[in-house]
Amino acid sequence: MENDLRDFGDPYMSALSPDVLAAGPASATRWWRDAVIYQVYVRSFADGNGDGVGDLLGVRSRLRYLADLGVDAVWLTPFYPSPMADFGYDVADYRGVDPVFGTLEDARALIEDAHRLGLRIIVDVVPNHTSDRHGWFAEAVQAGPGSAARERYIFRDGKGDAPPNDWESIFGGPAWTRLPDGQWYLHLFAPEQPDLNWEHPEVHAEFAGVLRFWLDLGVDGFRIDVAHGMVKAEGLPDVGYTGQARMIGTQVVPYFDQDGVHEIHRAWRRILDSYPGERIGVAEAWAPTQRRLADYVRPDELHQAFNFHFLTTPWEAGRFRQVIQESLETSALVGAPATWVLSNHDVKRHVTRYGGGAAGLARARAAALLMLALPGSSYVYQGEELGLPEVLDLPEEALCDPQRLRDAESGRDGCRVPIPWSPTEEPPFGFSPPGITATWLPVPRDWRDLSVEAQLADPGSTLSLYTRALAVRKAHPALGDGDLSWNPAPDGVLAFDRGDSFRCLTNLTNAWIEVNRPGELLLASADPAISGNVVRLAPDSATWWTVEHV
Known part of the structure; x- marks a missing residue:
């Protein structure tokens, strides 16, 4: 590469030619219909300040790599102030940057640098719940039962000593926690993540302000966490089953995919459309059917919705064809592009899901070409372009994902291990500056040959395959948006x-x-x-x- 990936100084700016500096993101409209969007899990992408945790400075230092890879946009997982009970998906302040990730100036500089390289930036917004350290929740706890402050969340009296209903948390156990004053509050995820009450006008107004804050800062869109979860069925009825609650499934449940979420997304679309440059909304939505999923991308709602039905398809031709065909047909009903994804920060990496070892890698490489040839937009999760497998043997003391409390198999630490950049003698292989060896999750010793620099030197590597595929996809007139x-x-x-x-x-x-x-x-x-x-x-x-x- 033109620059040493271990140089954590001025992030590539000196290497950029004047024409690149002036370019900015491509000006073509409806760019999102066939964009390739790269997901950065900020904690695990690159450590810029040497504390063993990825940060915004680290992301800035690798933007040239992402531009050279050939992606169109970068999606950043939450970097807001947070107690990190769920590693940033428990937000205490939606308008700031947690010190572990940097400062608001770092975010501003990252957005500007990305635009100079022709990359767009998408940030996470988490509207289903806040952190229990958010000012609103602290006020609600202090104010007590019946207070106006509690109306921003979902507080209820219990049934004697039992919770208000039988809902379960995605992370295991009841979805309700009781306060010392006797009232219970709802949390579909960890107890540190109380669900907001989207029947309350202040909640709508607050998030409209949050969107405008980041749009004014220059972001190109939002990935909406749990976009199907903000509205709950009236009366909060019991589910009536004993199986563990999950984000994905075919069950119709009273806390996910309620019709009321769509009016929220319509209001957000109006905000996005009021800004220039085709700013987009991307739904992390799990729906019982692909037809229900298509509702999230109707012309007046969001632009994209992750296709988790494709992600969960087993390695079998008939099943893939069925899912692809259904996806294209249902998205076409509402005039939206299909959106394809193979891995993300919440699921086992697909090298491992497809069997692991040489067979799993071969299938993952094939799946990449299959996905990138399909009509619509594709998402690439950091490290999949390196062929990284799931890390299944992390030491017990390193495990920290709250979801693993449900059962050992559901923990997400193994797909969040820091990615390797340089074939140094010892881990973490250039993830942190030289001399730093302790990282928030340990990097496997056998990842040396999977590092970015090692694969750049190998024309047969998975990284080389992705780079060539993205170049062909961008240049070939038949690829991207269109028909199949x-x-x-x-x-x-x-x-x-x-x-x-x-x-x-x-x-x-x-x-x-x-x-x-x-x-x-x-x-x-x-x-x-x-x-x-x-x-x-x-x-x-x-x-x-x-x-x-x-």
């Missing part, structure tokens, strides 16, 4: 065209499969065997072709 048409294919193979000049072939089996050669090979996750007009597709592989018409 399926082609006949052998069992276990997905074959589709984008326009009349591009074909993607994905072999989701563990065998070599023979097909007719479509034309010139553009890119492959694993090299096929080509003989004349016949191609043998490698097991667990995807290939991109320029279609030749005769």
Whole structure:
């Protein structure tokens, strides 16, 4: 690279040419319909100040890497003041920056640097709940039952010594905590995350102000945490089942995906549309069906909604085709683009979900080409471009995710381990400045060869595959937004065209499969065997072709 990734001084500005400095994000409208958006989990991306925790200075120092990778925008997980009971998703102040991540000036400078590099910035907003250290909640606790301050949250009297209803927390146990004065408050997540009452006008006004604060600072959009959860069914009825509450599922429940959330999103869309530059809203919404999910991206609501049905699809051709087809059909009903995602900070990395080891990596590389060839927008979770697996053997004393209290398998620490940047002799491999070895989660010793610098030097690396794929995607007129048409294919193979000049072939089996050669090979996750007009597709592989018409 042009710059040493271990240099934590002036973050790449001296290396930028005047034309790049003046460029800013692409000016084309509706950029979000086919954008590739890179998720930065700030704690684990890059440590700029040497305390072992990722921060905004670290993100600034790596922006050139993200621009070179070829993504269009960067989504930052919460960096607001927080007690960190849920690592930033318990917000104490929506208009500031936690000292562990830097200052408000650091945020402003990051946004400006990103824009100079042609990158957009999306930030998290957490509207379902606040921290229990938020000023509003402290006031509510102090004010007591029946007070106006408690009306901003969901306080209820219990049923004798029992909670008001049978709702469970996503993190395990009852979704209610009792205060010494006898009243209970609702928290669908940790007890430190009390749910807001979105029936209260002050809550609406406060978040409208929060959105405008960050839009005025220059952000290009918001990822909306638990976008399906702000409104609860009238009367807070019992669920009536004993299974553990989860973020994802097909159940219709009284605390998620209530119709009332859509009026909130319409109001937010009006705010976004009042600013220039196509500012966007992205829903983290789990809905029982894809048709219900499409409601979040109607023309007067949000711009994108994560496609978790795609993320959870097992490695099987028929299942993938069904989910892809349903996603395209339902998003088309409301005129929205499909939005694809393979991993994020809440789920096991897909290398591991697809089987781990060499097989899991091969499938992950193929899934990347499959995803990036689909119509619409794609999200890349930090480190997936390096082929990072889930870390399953973190020491017990290092585990800190509150969700793991539910059960050991549901903890999210393993997908949040700091990413490796340089093939130094010892961990954390350039995540922190030289001489700093202790990081908030330990980096595995065998990640040295998976580091960014090691993979940049290897044309066969997963990083090289992503970089080439993003370059082709950006340059090829058939890719990005648009339509898809399926082609006949052998069992276990997905074959589709984008326009009349591009074909993607994905072999989701563990065998070599023979097909007719479509034309010139553009890119492959694993090299096929080509003989004349016949191609043998490698097991667990995807290939991109320029279609030749005769």
